[in-house]
Structure formats: C-alpha cells, structure tokens
Amino acid sequence: MTGPLVASSSFRVVFGPATDAGFDTGVPVLAGDGWEELFGSLRPRGQQDAFSLFESPGWLVGAATVPLNGDLEEATHRLYHVLLTATQGWHLARIWNYVPDINEAGEGGLENYRIFCRGRSLAFEQHLGAGYKSLLPAASAVGTSSGALTVVFAAAATRTHHVENPLQVSAYDYPVEHGPRAPSFARASLGAGPRGTVFISGTAAIRGHTTVAPGQLLPQLDCTLGNLREISRTAGLQTNLGRGPGVRRFFKVYLRHAGDQARTAAILQERLLSETDRVSYLRADICRTALVVEIEATIFRS
Numbered sequence: 001m002t003g004p005l006v007a008s009s010s011f012r013v014v015f016g017p018a019t020d021a022g023f024d025t026g027v028p029v030l031a032g033d034g035w036e037e038l039f040g041s042l043r044p045r046g047q048q049d050a051f052s053l054f055e056s057p058g059w060l061v062g063a064a065t066v067p068l069n070g071d072l073e074e075a076t077h078r079l080y081h082v083l084l085t086a087t088q089g090w091h092l093a094r095i096w097n098y099v100p101d102i103n104e105a106g107e108g109g110l111e112n113y114r115i116f117c118r119g120r121s122l123a124f125e126q127h128l129g130a131g132y133k134s135l136l137p138a139a140s141a142v143g144t145s146s147g148a149l150t151v152v153f154a155a156a157a158t159r160t161h162h163v164e165n166p167l168q169v170s171a172y173d174y175p176v177e178h179g180p181r182a183p184s185f186a187r188a189s190l191g192a193g194p195r196g197t198v199f200i201s202g203t204a205a206i207r208g209h210t211t212v213a214p215g216q217l218l219p220q221l222d223c224t225l226g227n228l229r230e231i232s233r234t235a236g237l238q239t240n241l242g243r244g245p246g247v248r249r250f251f252k253v254y255l256r257h258a259g260d261q262a263r264t265a266a267i268l269q270e271r272l273l274s275e276t277d278r279v280s281y282l283r284a285d286i287c288r289t290a291l292v293v294e295i296e297a298t299i300f301r302s
C-alpha cells in the first residue's frame with residue numbers, strides 16, 4: 001500500500017495536473033489515497049449540461065455532481081440521459097455512482113438504491129434499445145455522505161468488451177426481489193487489445209443473486225476475493241488481477257463500518273495487494289444493507 005494516510009476528508013476524482021482540484025465524491029477516506037487519478041493529464045473539453053468533460057488520446061471522461069432535492073429517479077434519469085448523449089460514438093468502459101442515503105426509503109417506500117436503479121435502467125433502455133444489457137459497462141454504486149448525486153464515467157474511443165462472473169447472476173438479470181429494475185452494469189469491462197485497461201466493477205459477497213454471510217466481514221471478504229479471482233480469470237488476467245511488473249493497479253475498498261478498516265487492510269495486504277498498488281479505504285454504505293464490504297479495481301497493462 002502506498003500513499004499518505006488521510007483522515008476525515010472525502011475522496012476526490014482527479015482529472016488534471018492539479019491534485020487539489022477534482023470532484024468531491026462526499027465519501028469519507030478511512031486510509032490510503034485520498035484521491036484517484038486514473039488517466040493522467042486530460043484536456044478539459046467543456047461542459048455538457050451537468051457534466052464536465054475531459055479528453056485524452058483514446059478516452060473521454062466526465063463527472064457531474066448534482067444536489068438532490070426530492071426526486072432521485074428523475075435526477076438519475078436526467079444525468080444518464082446527458083451521459084449517454086455525451087458518449088455517443090464512444091464506448092462506455094466504466095461508471096462510478098455516489099448516491100445519497102442509498103439505503104434509506106425514498107418515494108413510495110422503495111429503497112433509494114432501487115429508485116436509482118430504475119432511473120438508470122430506463123435511461124439505458126431508452127438510449128440503447130432492447131439490446132442495452134450487452135452494452136452495459138463496469139460500474140459501482142455506493143452511498144455518499146454528501147447530499148449530492150455524483151456520477152463519473154470513462155468511455156473509450158475503441159470498442160470495449162464486457163464480461164460476467166460465472167459464479168454470479170448478471171446484475172442486469174437479477175430477479176425482481178432485488179428491485180423493480182435490475183442494476184445496470186457488467187462485472188468487468190475491457191479496453192481494446194491485449195494491453196487494454198481492465199475495469200473491475202464493485203465486487204461484493206454475492207453468489208448467484210444471494211448475499212453471502214449477511215453482515216459478517218471475514219466470510220464476506222473471502223467470498224469477495226473469490227469473486228474477484230473469477231472475474232479476473234474471465235477477463236483474461238488469470239486469477240490474480242494482473243498482478244506483476246509493468247502493471248498499474250488502483251483499488252477502492254468500500255467499508256460499511258469504519259472499525260473494519262484495519263482488519264480488512266491486514267487481510268488484503270496478505271491476499272490481494274502488492275507494494276506498487278494504489279488503494280483507498282472508504283467509508284460507504286453499500287447497495288445491499290447486508291453487505292459490509294465491496295472492492296473495485298482498475299488495471300492498466302503496459
């Protein structure tokens with residue numbers, strides 16, 4: 001693990017040379033890096049509605065933060081409409097979602113995460129048509145302590161390829177017991193070519209579509225690591241997430257309970273991480289109340 005220890009600040013997504021700039025996700029940093037800069041220096045490409053857009057050779061990225069006043073589904077749908085318009089002609093590779101009060105009941109008593117999923121899924125279907133599921137990119141969706149909905153995306157100039165985990169039901173095919181519209185994401189998305197970037201979605205202790213070991217850190221970590229190995233294998237990285245020389249890896253570890261950070265870090269340092277990896281431990285609610293940990297990764301091969 002590298003990077004400074006940062007306490008009581010929130011995680012920022014950085015797109016340019018100024019590391020003090022960037023988009024505040026409102027997610028508290030428990031340990032590790034307080035920001036993530038995946039794409040090096042990007043050129044600002046202006047604003048499209050709520051999204052600030054940036055470009056580098058091969059990538060279009062964007063971020064939007066909108067204060068929520070009431071209708072989460074409408075706000076989500078509107079943001080995704082802009083996102084899907086801005087990325088026409090590009091290939092979506094990754095989306096990060098930070099949702100206020102994600103586990104609270106919203107409109108009609110439905111959990112906010114499920115409301116968010118409905119707005120997102122309807123926007124995808126409206127833009128991409130009936131076959132939208134095969135185009136869904138890797139994603140994560142966790143709670144934020146800020147009152148704003150933040151969505152960050154990365155799209156590639158060349159075709160992306162999306163893969164699933166044979167041990168898990170595809171999220172976009174989850175049955176309705178998990179919500180009226182299933183979550184819209186692939187387990188991992190790969191850039192073009194043998195050296196393409198690999199984006200691993202937020203990964204948690206779900207087998208089939210069932211939550212494993214509700215509320216228990218150690219068995220959930222074990223199950224999550226098993227899912228990551230399987231996704232890694234399916235993505236063509238063997239089972240170790242591309243670990244080795246010449247690979248740059250960025251991990252984010254979302255923990256429901258701040259008190260689980262030290263134990264989690266000890267286990268991940270032994271079983272997952274190497275010296276050169278960047279890792280951030282973040283305090284976040286996760287989209288199922290019985291989940292206490294979720295891990296995502298972005299892997300650049302050189």
Ligand code: 3EB
Nearest residue numbers: 139140141183185202204287
């Ligand atoms: C899961 O596997 C756990 O709604 O975008 C992980 C990654 C999860 C992304 C999303 C949700 C999302 O269902 C939760």
